[in-house]
Amino acid sequence: MRRGIGLRVALLALVGLGLAVVATRSYVDTEPGAAGERGDAKAIGRAGDPRLGGTVFVERAGASGLVFVHDTGATGKHYFPEIMGSGCGLLDYDGDGDLDVYLVQSGPIGSRSTGSGEAGSNRLFRNELDPNDPNGTLRFTDVTEIAGVGDAGYGMGCAVGDYDNDGDPDLFVTNFGESRLYRNAGDGTFREVTTEARLRVHGWATSASFADFDNDGHLDLFIGFYVKYRLGSNWGCKTATGAPDYCGPLNYPAAQSRLYRNDGAGHFEDVTASSGLMGSERHTLGVACGDLNGDGRIDLFLANDGDGNQLWINQGGWRFVDQATVAGVAYSATGQGEAGMGVAIGDADSDGDDDVFVTHLAGEKDTLYTMQRPGIFEDLTARSGLSAPSLPMTGFGTEWIDYDNDGRLDLFTTNGAVTRVLDQPQDGYPFRQLDQLFRNVGGGRFVDVSASAGEPFSTPAVGRGAAFGDIDNDGDVDIVVSYSNGPARLLLNRVGQEHPWLRIRTVGTTSNRDGIGARVILKDSRGGRRHRHVHRDGSYLSAGDVRVHFGLGETGNADQVIVEWPTGRREIWTVAGVNVELTLTEGRGLALEM
Amino acid sequence: MSNANDRLGARWYLWAALALTGAATLGVRYKQMAWPFSDRFVVTLPAIPRDRPSIADAASAKRFSDAHERLESDPLDPIANGTLGMLLHAHGMLEGAEACYRRATALEPACYDWWYYLGRCLAKRGATEEAIDVLQAAVDGNNSYLPGLLALAELYLSINEPAKGRRLYQMALERDGSCAAAYWGLGCVASLEGDEAGVQRNMRRALELRPDFGEARYALAMSERGDATAVPGKQAQRIHGVALRNAVADPLMGAILAMGVDASADVVAGLRLHRVGRFGEAVPRLQQALASRPDDAQLLFKLAQSLEGIGEFDLAVEAYERAAVAAPAHAGVPASLADLQSRLGRMDEAIRFWRESLRLDAGNQEVRKELVQALLAAGRRKEAQQEIIMGMNSLD
Numbered sequence: 001m002r003r004g005i006g007l008r009v010a011l012l013a014l015v016g017l018g019l020a021v022v023a024t025r026s027y028v029d030t031e032p033g034a035a036g037e038r039g040d041a042k043a044i045g046r047a048g049d050p051r052l053g054g055t056v057f058v059e060r061a062g063a064s065g066l067v068f069v070h071d072t073g074a075t076g077k078h079y080f081p082e083i084m085g086s087g088c089g090l091l092d093y094d095g096d097g098d099l100d101v102y103l104v105q106s107g108p109i110g111s112r113s114t115g116s117g118e119a120g121s122n123r124l125f126r127n128e129l130d131p132n133d134p135n136g137t138l139r140f141t142d143v144t145e146i147a148g149v150g151d152a153g154y155g156m157g158c159a160v161g162d163y164d165n166d167g168d169p170d171l172f173v174t175n176f177g178e179s180r181l182y183r184n185a186g187d188g189t190f191r192e193v194t195t196e197a198r199l200r201v202h203g204w205a206t207s208a209s210f211a212d213f214d215n216d217g218h219l220d221l222f223i224g225f226y227v228k229y230r231l232g233s234n235w236g237c238k239t240a241t242g243a244p245d246y247c248g249p250l251n252y253p254a255a256q257s258r259l260y261r262n263d264g265a266g267h268f269e270d271v272t273a274s275s276g277l278m279g280s281e282r283h284t285l286g287v288a289c290g291d292l293n294g295d296g297r298i299d300l301f302l303a304n305d306g307d308g309n310q311l312w313i314n315q316g317g318w319r320f321v322d323q324a325t326v327a328g329v330a331y332s333a334t335g336q337g338e339a340g341m342g343v344a345i346g347d348a349d350s351d352g353d354d355d356v357f358v359t360h361l362a363g364e365k366d367t368l369y370t371m372q373r374p375g376i377f378e379d380l381t382a383r384s385g386l387s388a389p390s391l392p393m394t395g396f397g398t399e400w401i402d403y404d405n406d407g408r409l410d411l412f413t414t415n416g417a418v419t420r421v422l423d424q425p426q427d428g429y430p431f432r433q434l435d436q437l438f439r440n441v442g443g444g445r446f447v448d449v450s451a452s453a454g455e456p457f458s459t460p461a462v463g464r465g466a467a468f469g470d471i472d473n474d475g476d477v478d479i480v481v482s483y484s485n486g487p488a489r490l491l492l493n494r495v496g497q498e499h500p501w502l503r504i505r506t507v508g509t510t511s512n513r514d515g516i517g518a519r520v521i522l523k524d525s526r527g528g529r530r531h532r533h534v535h536r537d538g539s540y541l542s543a544g545d546v547r548v549h550f551g552l553g554e555t556g557n558a559d560q561v562i563v564e565w566p567t568g569r570r571e572i573w574t575v576a577g578v579n580v581e582l583t584l585t586e587g588r589g590l591a592l593e594m
Numbered sequence: 595m596s597n598a599n600d601r602l603g604a605r606w607y608l609w610a611a612l613a614l615t616g617a618a619t620l621g622v623r624y625k626q627m628a629w630p631f632s633d634r635f636v637v638t639l640p641a642i643p644r645d646r647p648s649i650a651d652a653a654s655a656k657r658f659s660d661a662h663e664r665l666e667s668d669p670l671d672p673i674a675n676g677t678l679g680m681l682l683h684a685h686g687m688l689e690g691a692e693a694c695y696r697r698a699t700a701l702e703p704a705c706y707d708w709w710y711y712l713g714r715c716l717a718k719r720g721a722t723e724e725a726i727d728v729l730q731a732a733v734d735g736n737n738s739y740l741p742g743l744l745a746l747a748e749l750y751l752s753i754n755e756p757a758k759g760r761r762l763y764q765m766a767l768e769r770d771g772s773c774a775a776a777y778w779g780l781g782c783v784a785s786l787e788g789d790e791a792g793v794q795r796n797m798r799r800a801l802e803l804r805p806d807f808g809e810a811r812y813a814l815a816m817s818e819r820g821d822a823t824a825v826p827g828k829q830a831q832r833i834h835g836v837a838l839r840n841a842v843a844d845p846l847m848g849a850i851l852a853m854g855v856d857a858s859a860d861v862v863a864g865l866r867l868h869r870v871g872r873f874g875e876a877v878p879r880l881q882q883a884l885a886s887r888p889d890d891a892q893l894l895f896k897l898a899q900s901l902e903g904i905g906e907f908d909l910a911v912e913a914y915e916r917a918a919v920a921a922p923a924h925a926g927v928p929a930s931l932a933d934l935q936s937r938l939g940r941m942d943e944a945i946r947f948w949r950e951s952l953r954l955d956a957g958n959q960e961v962r963k964e965l966v967q968a969l970l971a972a973g974r975r976k977e978a979q980q981e982i983i984m985g986m987n988s989l990d
Contacts, residue, residue, distance in 0.1 A: 232925035232955025235892040240686040240854060242650025250865055251892060328816055333782070335812025363718070365752070376819070383786055387752040392720030423689040425645055 056403065056437065056453040057479070061490040065140040066101060066125050066480075068488045070464075073107015073154070076244075079234050080227070081176040081204065082109060083246045083418050083431070084285075087157030087397075087465030087541025088482040091169040093147065094188050098127040099469045099545055101140065101480055102171065103488050104155035109176075110231055121150035122158075122173065129473055138472045138492070149190045153177045157465060157541025161210025161219045163262055165513040172221065174205035174541070179223065198267045203255055204229050209537035211289035211298050212512045213314055215566050218262040219512050222300055224284035225255035237419075245420050249305045249339075254281035257302065261318065275318045282307040286343035288538035289517070290354050292327070293375030296568060298517045301329070303340030303358045313375070329356055329369045333379035338364045339394075342466075342540035346400030346409050347531055348384070349444035354533065357386075359395025359413055359540070362433075366390035366398075366413065370444065386411070386438060389448040393433050394418055396540040397466025401477040405499035405551025407530060408440035414463025414481050429485050432460035454494075461486050469545025475501045475579055477549055482542070500556030503581040504548040504563075506534050511566040511586055519564040520548045522575075524557040552578055563589065639697045642669060643682065643690030657681060657853065672702035679711060684853035688719050706736045710745075710846055717749055725749055733762070740766055740773065741844035747779050756786040774804035775842055781813055793817045861893065868896045873903030891921030895930070902934055910934060925955035932964070941968055956988045 061067065072082040089102040104122050124147045125140035144150040153175035160169045168184040181199050182190035194200055204226045210219040229252050237247035259275050260268035272278050286303030293299060297314035301324075304310060308330035312320040324330035332338050339361035348355040353371040360366050365387040369377035381387045393415040400409035415433040424430035437453040438446040450457045462484040471478040476496020481489045502522065506515030518534040532548045552558055558575045563584055565571070571589030573582070642665060649655035661681050665674040679694030695712035702708060713729035716722075729746040737743060747762035760783045766776040777800035784792025797814035800807050860883035867876035880897040887893060898913035914931040921927060932947030948965040952958065962985040969978035 230925065230955055230958060232923075232958065234924070235895075236921070237892070238650070240684070241647050242654070243648060247892075250869055253869075326819055328819070331812065333785070333813065333816075334809045336809075378816070382752050383754050385754060388722035388749075389720065391722070391752075392718070422647070422686040425647060425687075 055494050056449070057456055057491040058454055058494055059456045059489050060138065060492050061488055064138045064490060065142075066488065066490050067142075068103045068105075068123055068125075068482075070103075070483060070485055070488070071105060071107040071120065072485045073109040074485070075109065077234060078236060078244055078246050079109050079231055080229055080247055080252070081106070081154060081156075083484065084206075084226070085154075085156050085176075085464060085484065085541065086482055087155075087174075087207075087539075087543075088467045088480050088488065089158040089160050089171070089543035090467045090469040090471070090480060090545050091160045091171070091543065093124065093169060093171075093184060093190075094126060095168055095186075096127075097131040098129040098473055099471050100127045101125045101467075101471075101490075102149065102158055102160075102543075103480075103482055104158055104173065104465070104541070105152075106155050106176075109154055121152040122155055124149050127471065131473070143188070147189055148192070149173075149182050151175070151180055151182075153180065156204070156206055157208070158543055159208035159210055159221070160536050160543035160546075161221075161516065162513045163210060163219045163221070164266060165218065167513060169514075169546075172199075172208055172210070172223075174208050174223065176204045176229075178202050179205045179208075193266070196266070198269070199260065201258060206285050207287040207537070207539075207541050209287045209289050209300075210516065211300075211535075211537070212517055212566050213259075213289075213298050213300075214261070214316075214318060215297070215511070215517075215568075216262075216264065217508065217510055217512050217567070218264045219514075219516060220262045221260045221268060222287060222289070223258045223260070224287045224302060225257045226283055226285060226305070227252035228255045239420050239422060241422060243420065246418060248418070249283040254283045254304075254307065256281045257284050259300075259320075271318055276320050277312065280310065280322060282310060284310075285341050286358065286538070286540055288343045288345045288356075289535065290345045290533050291517070291519070292345075292354060292356070292371070293323075294353070295374075298566070301343060301345065301356060303343040304337075305339045305341065306337060307340075308337040309340050309358065323375065327375055328377040328379065332364070332367055333381070336364075338367065341394070341396045342398040342413070342538070344398045344400050344411070344538050345533070345535070348400060348409055348411075348440070350408060350442075350530060352529065352531055357398060357400070357411065359398050359415075360390070362392050362394045362417060364391075366393075366395050380444065384444055385446045385448075389436060389438070389450075393436065395436075396464045397481065397542055399466065399468045399539050399544065401468050401479075402440075402549065402551035403437065403477055403493055403496055404439070405476055405496040405501050405553070406440075407551050407553040408442060410440045411438040411446060412436070412466065412468070412479060413438075414466045414483075416462030416464060416484055429462065431462045431484065433463065434458065434460050435463055435481065454491075456489055456491055461489075464540060465542040466539050467542045467544045468539070469547070470503065470549065475503075476551075496551065499554060500552040500558075500578040502550045502552060502558050502561075502575065502578055504550070504561060505546075505581060505583045506548070506563060506565075507583060507585040508565065508567075509586040510569070514546045515563070515565065515586065516546065517566040521562040521564070522550050522558055523560040523562065524555075525559045526557065528557075547581070562592065639700055640693045642666075642675075642697070643678070643687075643693050645690070647682075647685065647687060649685070654685070654853075670701055672698045672705065672708065675701060676705075676708050676711065679708075679715075680850050681853055683711065683715055684850045688715055691715050692719065704735075706732055706739065706742075707846055709735070710739070710742050711850070714745060714847065717745070722749055722753060726753070737765060738769065739846070740769060740842050741846065743769075744775055744779065744842065751779070751782055751786060754786060756783040759783050759786075770842075772803050773842060774800040774807050774810065777803065778807065778810045778813070781810065785813070785817070790817050861887075864893065865896060868900050871903070873900040876900040877904065877906075889920045891917050891924060891927070894920055895924075895927055899930065907934065907938060923954060925951045925958060925961075927951075928954070929958070929961050929964075932961075936964075936968065941972055944968060945972070952984075956984070959985060959988075962988075 074082045085106040086104040090099045093100050102124050123144045126143045128139045130136040151173045156174045159172040163170050168186045170184045171182040173180050179201050180194045181197050183193045206224045206226045208223045213220045235247050235251050237245050239245045258272045261271045282304035284302045285305050288301045289298050299314050300312040302310040309324050310322045311324035311327050311329050313323045340358045342359040344357045345354050356369040358367050368381045368384045370380040372378050394417050395413045395415050398413040403410050414435045417431040420430045436450045439449045464484050465482040467480045474497050476493040478493050479491040506518050508515040515534045521531045536543045536546050556578045561573045565586050570592040573589045661678040675694045676698035679691045682691035692715050698708040709732035713725045716725035726749050743762045743766045747759040750759040763776045763779040766773050777796045781793045781796035794817050797810045800810035860879045864876050864879035864883050877900045884893050894917035898910045901910035918927045928947040929951035932944045936944035951961050966978045966981050
């Protein structure tokens with residue numbers, strides 16, 4: 001027998017020699033044993049861009065005082081809401097010219113909401129940047145109690161919008177339980193006005209969006225609802241190894257999402273039934289609004305978990321029709337309903353219309369629906385290069401951002417599993433994945449540059465919400481990311497400011513105050529055009545900066561800005577300089593013929 | 595013993611010969627492994643996954659235990675390595691599976707199966723380019739396994755390499771001219787190349803071969819659709835006539851699925867069919883799923899609802915009662931059982947189960963409303979009043 005073993009070893013060595021001699025194809029080099037020792041199952045197959053040098057984004061949450069740790073409130077019973085939250089928001093609540101940060105807290109679960117300001121509540125952090133000091137230090141102060149927005153419900157997400165057109169952003173907090181509306185008083189405080197605004201909604205609300213669906217100048221509100229769920233009716237699900245785990249959405253009936261019309265007098269009217277949305281229950285997680293068929297009315301895209309997505313085309317007169325299937329955005333290219341989580345609307349291929357990106361569960365690629373003509377999309381994920389890298393990830397918060405200010409919209413996704421990752425058995429919270437950054441290289445193609453995007457992209461966590469905006473006011477887009485059961489991150493962009501930029505703040509007069517839904521077109525001197533739409537929604541459970549950011553590439557070529565307001569008015573402004581923020585007020589530009 | 599040793603020696607000679615032949619055929623330089631040709635011919639392989647997962651299912655746990663023991667007794671046995679890899683793969687532990695498959699391919703490089711499993715495992719882990727290398731090497735050595743050709747082709751499409759995908763789909767059609775999945779693939783190739791006529795031609799051919807091929811039907815509908823604003827909702831419904839994909843049978847992956855701890859396919863199918871109200875079809879799938887998970891409360895609950903949906907009320911009551919035993923703290927089970935008893939006119943039973951539901955979840959006003967109405971209908975006004983008061987007390 002001993003002779004046999006020796007013979008085996010010798011023969012194996014011979015085999016090895018043979019393998020080496022006839023070699024024609026090589027694989028990724030790793031140290032012996034590495035395959036069995038890698039702690040992070042998601043680290044393989046990640047590409048990088050050596051030009052980036054590893055410092056695209058740096059994490060500065062703790063250093064700047066943005067200290068927030070999400071608590072799922074997990075009880076060991078695997079209550080479904082524990083694994084789905086939470087989100088975050090960026091808003092200049094005090095009007096001092098910099099973005100403040102709102103972070104939504106979840107746990108403990110099962111306790112009743114006890115009002116504002118208690119431990120375990122949502123937190124508002126005021127940005128203390130000095131607008132007059134370009135080299136100022138970024139620092140945050142927790143002002144939750146003063147501001148009165150420490151919602152202590154089991155938090156999911158938030159939507160931001162100036163629903164009363166008084167010039168400051170208001171806040172809607174979605175909860176598992178009762179969601180709440182906070183009106184910004186303009187003096188650094190908010191007041192909870194849910195009841196007087198007639199917005200008492202109960203259930204498991206997820207993403208929400210303020211948008212002006214009837215173009216009357218007042219922001220209406222859509223609230224996505226996920227499943228009909230009560231703690232007393234929680235199912236226990238199991239992993240493939242039989243261990244307790246979280247269930248998925250299809251274990252519970254879908255809940256009805258809700259649409260509310262703003263009457264302009266501080267009240268919201270539930271128009272879900274009259275607008276045609278009633279009876280269309282899906283497991284809605286992601287919500288984004290935009291004019292997706294070019295008729296000038298704001299439509300509604302819903303990323304649904306395990307169901308087909310919905311694209312509610314606004315017919316006018318508060319009537320909506322779901323045309324997602326015909327539009328080609330309901331399903332994957334193979335006709336499968338996927339697990340829609342987050343959503344981003346933007347002009348990914350720089351062809352002048354908006355495309356839709358939806359993040360999905362691991363095992364399903366994230367999907368890029370590219371607009372072919374108004375209202376008609378095609379799943380071009382494979383062609384874009386976004387298919388393979390997204391396959392092992394469960395994506396949540398996402399947005400099109402031009403992180404390098406080269407003029408093209410790049411893509412960020414934050415990822416985290418919703419059921420146990422069985423390759424992480426020793427991890428106390430085995431849901432961790434890596435965030436991803438994709439660089440737009442033109443022609444509708446993207447390259448995964450995560451591996452060289454900085455340390456935050458190599459530290460796995462359980463990503464959920466993400467909000468985007470220039471938090472340090474240095475001319476590029478930064479990111480706040482909220483993680484399930486972990487500390488929030490502040491990703492400061494360290495490369496964007498190398499290129500010129502232009503930031504546009506739209507101020508509606510007839511249109512809603514922030515110009516939500518406006519289309520902003522930047523023209524360069526060679527006739528080139530880029531367009532963006534004014535929005536805060538999208539991503540997952542989160543709200544971003546309302547200002548529109550244009551990277552200008554190396555040439556810094558910016559000639560004119562055209563704004564197509566929600567009311568239909570078109571105006572043009574001449575750009576006098578770059579690296580500035582322009583405030584464009586409706587009615588003060590040069591009117592263009594329709 | 596002598597005979598056994600001879601057989602063992604002969605087996606290793608054979609393996610060595612196959613390995614060298616296979617390596618030459620596959621043209622693989624396997625850099626993943628280090629082969630330091632020291633005096634003692636030490637061979638270094640990826641480490642064997644040592645973590646033994648906690649498996650609740652006894653039969654599966656035994657399979658894991660056996661596989662580990664077999665591998666520990668003979669770490670250089672490719673079958674022992676591959677088998678553990680398959681088990682890990684079946685239970686979603688892909689990192690360990692990958693290590694085992696790497697060992698198996700190194701120890702038995704002429705064996706197509708290990709390369710195929712390694713490629714599929716890598717693909718699932720998102721290492722697409724390496725998965726392509728592995729599957730391409732496998733196909734180069736053996737192009738007779740149709741699922742291998744199709745899996746590799748799909749990976750090429752996922753990285754926008756339609757030309758390479760086309761070659762593989764054509765190769766598949768050379769092997770089986772009636773392979774609908776290959777025509778579907780050629781349609782996808784055409785789509786990537788912006789050739790709508792090619793999409794339609796190939797999807798139609800796939801549907802001729804397999805009229806129930808939902809993915810081809812969907813792709814064809816997408817290619818042929820008109821202006822969204824002009825298409826009524828009815829057509830949208832017709833476009834979404836999607837059935838499950840009908841790919842060719844894949845016995846190798848089937849072997850992995852068979853190792854899973856539960857009847858996942860039946861669970862998923864049963865729950866989906868239940869969800870869309872196809873109760874008659876859901877019942878047998880849920881019953882099949884329950885055969886391997888008899889105490890799964892959710893499956894029992896869905897089975898009960900499905901049985902109720904097809905009018906098998908007595909069987910439904912029985913299933914609800916089993917669900918209540920399996921999930922004694924779940925308020926939804928007695929509530930549903932109460933609803934069914936009410937429907938059957940057994941009001942005393944209904945009231946009893948609504949009360950049980952409220953005992954578990956006092957805040958559920960919908961259930962309390964049902965209970966109050968039933969009590970009032972039964973003339974039990976005082977009890978109804980008490981329930982109303984308790985309901986008000988339970989409000990936030």
